[in-house]
Amino acid sequence: MSTTKSARAVALATLIRVWRDGSYSNISLNNSFRSSDLSQTDRNFTTRLVYGTIQEKIYLEFQLQDLVKTKLKEDYLWPLLLMSAYQLLFMDKVPNRAVLNEANILAKQFGKPHSTGFKIVNGILRALLRRGRVLPQVTAPDYLVVKESMPVWLVQYLVDHWGAERAASILASVNEPAKNTVRISQLVSATEVVTALNDLGFAPCESQMTAQEVVLDHGGISDSELFKEGKLTIQDEAASLAVSAFNFTGDEEVLDACSAPGGKTIQLAEQLSAGRVTALDIHQNKLRLVQKSSQRMNVASKVKTQKMDARFAKEVFQPGQFDKILVDAPCSGLGLLRRKPEIRYNKSLADLTKLQKVQLAILNQVSSLLNDKGELVYSTCTFTVEEDEYVVQAFLSDNPQFKLQPFETGKIAAPNGMVKILPDEYGSDGFFIAKFVVRG
């Protein structure tokens, strides 16, 4: 059995699980890898195949829909067709013959005994190759939906808020591969880490957004000693800007109201020489990730985790107890479309207003724990106005003692106290940050 063939079998089993059981692609893929002995090259191939097929599902379905002339009775058939079409249409280096041969073998492997599924798959894939790609007319309402494989509501949302041209740019950009970005710990010499990254062949380049981050020319950094020793961590450039929006003195009491998995908790703790970060999360199991990362990044002594629903934080903490409060709120995560391909299919417009209520409840609650000279930062990894600007407006109207505070973070200025980074601007995650202080 060729190694690529078993990689495809792992990819197909993963896709079946993701679509049949609604499992997350990254978790499902990691489980698949644990029970297989694929090489790193095969894992990379499998990962690209799984993420790519999920990302391009709407596009691929449009390519196949007219070619399917019979009812597909077995569970594996549609995922196998989509996955094979993805290879034919998006993976230039994979020969068509290999895709057809492997699809034939997989159909026999995944089909019931005596199934003729392999003939159906073969017929449809050959018809696809004969006919080639199709797209709706450029002027048709579903043109961007199909071209960028994005649900109708989300395309409409982007067009309504940013116009057709910018929407097209955002959509195209989130279908590009994510950059490999790392944040260098503030506790080590950045020059030494950059030299070490160069020596390891990662060709680091300083981020356009912040001097704390470097962009690597390939992945795999988590296997390095630099990562294991906590000299750097994997973090998106835009995501790192929430913490650098604060002005630290170094001895603050900090509340990280929604902390897991802990990327920003570590960054907060790195700023402190004397103070402490109290890291809350509603899920106990996720707090273990915060503890693990804090240990790896050598800041565990400055981090105290506590399981708590931040909407009830006043029951436990004192008014004015904290100097800095970060609310990196639970959100739709649409800014992460590039890294989490299935987000596009499992969020809806209704989710945005539900999330807004939780975001506002957390902000309203924890803001009373801030002292008069303190700073409050609200951030989300999304671009929807419902979760960003509308939450800010509602918070200020409920809490007139607060005002937006202009700030600079990394290489970015927010003169009106808010910054929204769309994913096509720097090729980072989409991100929103607002900074508040108590009126003097």
Ligand SMILES: C[S@@+](CC[C@H](N)C(=O)[O-])C[C@H]1O[C@@H](n2cnc3c(N)ncnc32)[C@H](O)[C@@H]1O
């Ligand atoms: C966007 S993530 C935070 C990411 C984190 N700040 C980081 O940088 O790694 C939001 C987190 O909020 C948590 N959460 C959701 N509802 C919450 C609540 N009511 N109180 C506290 N945490 C909550 C989720 O479990 C999730 O871990």
